[in-house]
Amino acid sequence: MELRLYDTLTKTKRTFLPLRQEDVRMYVCGPTVYDFAHIGNARPVIVFDMLFRLLRFFAKKGVWDEGKGQTTVTYVRNITDVDDKINNRAARDYPGMPLNEAIRKVTEKTAEQFRTDVKALGCEPPTFEPRATDFVLPRLDGKADMVTLIKQLIERGHAYEAVGEVLFDVRSMPDYGTLSGQNLDEMRPGARVAVDAHKKSPLDFVLWKQSSGDEPGWESPWGRGRPGWHIECSAMSAAYLGNVFDIHGGGLDLIFPHHENEIAQSRCAHGTATMANFWMHNGFVEVEGKKMSKSDGNFVTIRDLLAKWPGDVLRLQMLMTHYRSPSDWTDARAHQANAELEDWAYLLQSRYTWSDAVLPEPTAIAEILADDLDTSNALTFLRELYSRAKRGTEEEIREFAASCRLMGFRNLNKPGYFNQINTGIGAGSGEAVSKNADRIQALRAAYANTAPPQVISVISSEIESSSNIRVEVTDKGKVILVFGNRQETDTKVNELIEQRNEARARKDFTESDRLRGVLAQMGITLRDFKDPVTGEPKSEIVQ
């Protein structure tokens, strides 16, 4: 088994080998916490969660330590909590509050929202989730920090002070621009942003800038100020992973300038030839065929989507596309993903014991994923496993289950969460069910995504307030609207089913169909079958 990964820096797919066999070290750029994360933010989180899972699988197999299986995987994903957008948001949302306090409120709230969202997407927490503000000043524990890094850059002649700022001197680094394939002389400085006159080169970027009294700031050798955007990742990656580590990931848009500048800072400060052995970048997300643009309003937050779909649906939709290709978020694709998940969940729920089964190692699917995280072909394989498992042995179901688990789907024991056919039980339920279709879907999603109880009760009471309805959730996760007295209804339903079975037994199909119609009016859909042993006609309620 070997893992092959595409490296943006060398533009090649190579075999991945950890720099140190005892641990694999990965750093991924995380969110700037000023607002709800959008579906574009979800992609790198899901993609690198898949990689994290795969790396641990390989580590456990002992692929990198002669079969011992003791390699650890360290995954660091930062939280950017110093940024002018945060400052603006804090001033807007908490007017009158001292800025630092308001900023902390904004960042803590947003970071918590983010964690809730990505958990619903089936993403495991990274090993470390450092916040930028904890790494501005030198630390008691001696971990790398931004101020020290900047000092080193100045000492080594890679940075200079000008009008209160500290700037990185790109001309001091001969191979600046390698990652993005940009050539300093061919770039068009100022193409989008005016060039500041105090820079030696237009491409020089800020390491430290002054803060006015009403901006967040830290006391530094260059006065009270705050760090530039890129330096935080240089500091936090070094703090947890060392000066040179295995994998650095993020979105395609971060290649330039963010990652380019990270490389410049880290390599020049540490005097190393590389920063990370592999640079991995996920492609963009579009929304309904158009580029996602916050300024054009063409974007969807993860939170909005989770209000409608189980996180598994978003995850599957994301994994349907190879991570380096563009991915289009459309409602149609969500429906497709949902439909497949429902099938899978139905099979697993009905044929597989979740509690105490010992799962096999999903080696076959891991082999496919090992080709540069080929999730698309892995899903094709998963579909093969599914159709084999459907009429297969216990072993085959277990392999399917184990493979699903490696892909990170959470709710495959609850087919009801994916079931798009809404049902109500009780006379005249049809109208209320169709009237509340959106709310029922929202409720299903809320359960699937383990939304807070308040959210669930708000939606439930919205549905229940409209008339004599009670919301029930079956053990399969199916949301059902129940009218009137459930016990009476159940008794009535059972009677009708019994009468119908009798009618069918005496081949009175007119009566049988009439009774099925009566049941349908009560929201009950039947599925007929013959008892495999006695051959007696039976029926079950479709839920």
Place this chain on the structure above:
RNA sequence: GGCCACGUGGCGGAGUGGUUACGCGCCGGUCUGCAAAACCGUUUACUCGGGUUCGAGUCCCGACGUGGCCUCCA
């Protein structure tokens, strides 16, 4: 102006030189009193124009189109 992706059937999405991948949907069939489910099957494709080749969705050139980056968007 420079750099970089991408363009496959109703939809999604694989496929880097040689039998309609696969999934969703549609349609048909088997089964079933009917329906549902399940199973089986059919259908529709490679943006355009050149070139290389016995043979190209796959390689080369060009055009067109879409998208991204060129200082703080994942």
